[in-house]
Amino acid sequence: MPPTPHPAPTPALPTVPIAVRRFDLAATLDSGQVFHWRRFDDGFIGLIDRTPVFLKQVDPTRLLVTPGTETAVAHYLALDHDLEAITATFPQNDPSLARAVAYAPGLRLIRQPAWECLATFITSSLKQVAHISQISHALRQQFGQPVTWDGPTLHTYPEPAALAAAGARLLQECRLGYRARYLADTADMIASGSLNLSFLNDPTVSDHDALAHLQRAPGVGPKVAACVLLFAGERLGFFPIDVWIERTLKELYFKQETHVPTEKLAAFARQHFGPYRGYAQQFLFHYARTSAATPHKRRP
DNA sequence: TCACAGGGGTAGT
DNA sequence: ACTACCCCTGTG
The missing domain is CATH 3.30.310.40 (TATA-Binding Protein)
Incomplete structure (x- = not known):
């Protein structure tokens, strides 16, 4: 030093x-x-x-x-999470997946607070990771509560009621663009009790139903819903398909074909990667984004 | 310095 | 299927 x-x-x-x-x-x-x-x-x-x-x-x-x-x-x-057991369920004849796992074998799917996760992914559409992070910090700073401790002051993720009260207009100041309305409206649904996120971790609620419930929220489509179910609901069979994963799957498994619809990719993921495909997605995503050998775009 | 394209999608048509 | 949506960041 x-x-x-x-x-x-x-x-x-x-x-x-x-x-x-x-x-x-x-x-x-x-x-x-x-x-x-x-x-x-x-x-x-x-x-x-x-x-x-x-x-x-x-x-x-x-x-x-x-x-x-x-x-x-x-x-x-x-x-x-028993990563040995989880990766043992992956297809054993898939060198691409094996490479992604070997690249970061200690990568884990964490358990996030439901609302924070949902809200963050609502703000993530058509955004780069750096910008999602920036929006997240701005919202915490503006509408969250400061927490003092030995280290630098941190801010909690704002409660649904706080964002609902702020309204889309004020949220807009955190550079959310068109996502401000989605976030404000979803916050309002939760603050008013019209949507209760407790179903996320409720084992009596099926994956199918959980997905449907979540997509009632404005700004939540298939991709965002899958992320929330995977990252906050610990439902490891969800496989979010974003542009990175879409590129990766096409490149690795549908090289010959042109115009592979997302539904076909989803069906492939279900049968190919097995019950813990959420983990497979995470390994592939991380590898595609951060290793030098990304398919098309080469910007980490 | 300043256009200009393109982003971890979703909702409305 | 096809677009508009807000606007920041990275590139030339």
Whole structure:
């Protein structure tokens, strides 16, 4: 480490170690499932719901976390997911998928708070990851609540009532564009009780019904709904198809064909990748976006 | 410096 | 199927 010139060195935050296996913090937080974690002192800071947390992975088997947050962190990061068992269900004759898994074997699908996840993905349409993150932070700053702790002040994701009260006009100031109306209207549905997100994690509600419920919300179509069911509902059989995955699937599995409809890709994903295809999607997506060998576009 | 295209889709036709 | 939608960011 060269001596830091003027700005004061970031004060080290207190941590306790927890043991991890097959876990990659950076890949997990930077694989497009969550957008509010910020780099801090070779680690990340952010909120798990309302709990401020500093996370830092020092080696493949050790994760440093803010004291007292161990249980919340383990649950949020889904450290209990058995990745060996999950990847064992993947097709064994698929070198492309194997390459994507080998690229970031410790990538995990985390358990996000439902509303925060839904709202964030409503704002994600036709946006680049950097911009989604920017919008997310702006909304927190403007309409969330500050949380003070040892580290830099963080802001909670605003409650549905706060965004509903703000209204589309005010939300617009966070550069949401046409998404402001969707977000305000969905926030209103939830604040008024006309939509209750508790079905997301309710095992008695089928995937089919959960998808239908979610799509009642304005700004929520098949792609956003699949993301929420996967990232907040822990329904690992959902397979969101965005432009990246669409390109990837066409390139890898439909090279010869032109004009492959999305429905055909979805059907292929269902039968080819198996019950944990949500994980397969995440591995393929992360590989396509961050490895140098992306198919068409080459912009990380 | 400043157009200009193109973004992790959705809803209305 | 086909478009409009808001507007930021990256490129030339």
